[in-house]
Amino acid sequence: MRQTSNDATILRKTKIIIWNESTMAPSNALRCVDKLLQELMKNNKPFGGKTIILGGDFRQTLPVVAHGSRSAIVESSIKFNSLWDKFKIIKLETNVRSVDPEFSPWLIKLGDGKLTNEHGFHHDIFQIPPTMICKNSIVKKIYGDHLHPDHISQFEKTAILCPKNCDVDNINKEVLSLLEGESTTYLSTDSIDDESQEDKDNYPIEFLNELTPSGMPVHKLKLKIGSIIMLLRNLNTKRGLCNGTRMIVTAMPQNLLIAKVLTPTSEPKNIFIPRIDLAPSNTELPFVLRRRQFPVKLAFAMTINKSQGQTFDRVGIYLPEPVFSHGQLYVAFSRVKSSADVKIKLIDGREQGYLIPGTDACFTKNVVFKEIYSK
Numbered sequence: 001m002r003q004t005s006n007d008a009t010i011l012r013k014t015k016i017i018i019w020n021e022s023t024m025a026p027s028n029a030l031r032c033v034d035k036l037l038q039e040l041m042k043n044n045k046p047f048g049g050k051t052i053i054l055g056g057d058f059r060q061t062l063p064v065v066a067h068g069s070r071s072a073i074v075e076s077s078i079k080f081n082s083l084w085d086k087f088k089i090i091k092l093e094t095n096v097r098s099v100d101p102e103f104s105p106w107l108i109k110l111g112d113g114k115l116t117n118e119h120g121f122h123h124d125i126f127q128i129p130p131t132m133i134c135k136n137s138i139v140k141k142i143y144g145d146h147l148h149p150d151h152i153s154q155f156e157k158t159a160i161l162c163p164k165n166c167d168v169d170n171i172n173k174e175v176l177s178l179l180e181g182e183s184t185t186y187l188s189t190d191s192i193d194d195e196s197q198e199d200k201d202n203y204p205i206e207f208l209n210e211l212t213p214s215g216m217p218v219h220k221l222k223l224k225i226g227s228i229i230m231l232l233r234n235l236n237t238k239r240g241l242c243n244g245t246r247m248i249v250t251a252m253p254q255n256l257l258i259a260k261v262l263t264p265t266s267e268p269k270n271i272f273i274p275r276i277d278l279a280p281s282n283t284e285l286p287f288v289l290r291r292r293q294f295p296v297k298l299a300f301a302m303t304i305n306k307s308q309g310q311t312f313d314r315v316g317i318y319l320p321e322p323v324f325s326h327g328q329l330y331v332a333f334s335r336v337k338s339s340a341d342v343k344i345k346l347i348d349g350r351e352q353g354y355l356i357p358g359t360d361a362c363f364t365k366n367v368v369f370k371e372i373y374s375k
Helices: 004-014 025-041 070-075 103-112 138-143 149-155 165-178 199-200 205-212 329-332
Strands: 016-018 051-054 123-129 158-162 184-187 191-192 220-223 228-231 246-251 258-261 270-273 276-278 287-292 296-298 301-303 314-319 342-346 363-365
Touching: 004 025, 103 329, 138 158, 138 314, 138 342, 158 165, 165 220, 165 296, 165 301, 191 205, 205 287, 220 296, 296 314, 314 329
Parallel strands: 016 051, 158 301, 158 314, 314 342
Antiparallel strands: 123 363, 184 220, 191 287, 228 246, 228 296, 246 258, 258 270, 276 287
């Protein structure tokens, strides 16, 4: 950030900086903000002498560390930053989202990893309340047998949550098939930055089309009028068009998408979404993939990590296999106001499902890194 830029001027005049969902931020991000503010304010005080308010819950998901071990994930948390001791801890005791007096303490036990079992399974395995179990299709349980574009607005605050992107894509395709109307497929234009003849030979266009790195739109984007979609990039932060904003498609011209924003704090107007050039920020590919496509994806379903910070009226949780990271199950269950608003569908496996033959007791694995609470 340039010392003479508008952003720098605004930060110098700022008295309080509020950082929401800070528990998802890596420790390095906190250190970078500290160094930046010291340079802008030209002093060596923590954060340049600015008051910083960090909001968040360590029961929720922690920073994502690609292929990281349990210790690497925990140590990347802001709790292990040298600046952590500079903060005063203030705990909120009242759950303002939940209106279910029995659901709230159950969620706390889930987040603390205190829900166990009495059947000799591993201590991470716990029994799911029978009222939350979905025995049939989770898609039809949440969205019904068919959807009409004129009635899609009633599902504005409805979503199915999954741990992995591949499961999210499968659920989205299934829900889209229930939506009435003709579908339109938009194809992307893919290339490699600084492409050489050798790259063209080694990585043909057909291969590039099959790639979908995290945070990137698919090559074949299939949509219908009434589809619920999510932005994958910041388009206009002042109007609330940020990464993660959910919208309903209202029209689909040839080279443009017209959609209505669902976020209550945004302007309730139709917006125009153009194709833009996108490149993944973090990838293990040996080249930089450049994709020209609409920066959106279907959002009837989303990953649990992406849902953090949002509140829904109704949620389905689809677990083809157990969650794999700290806080995922707590985040998924805590998106709604009461236990009646959430249904969970599990696929039987070694660590989840109906593990006791002849009974209706359904179990799954809860991942909690308890060492994050001890520091």
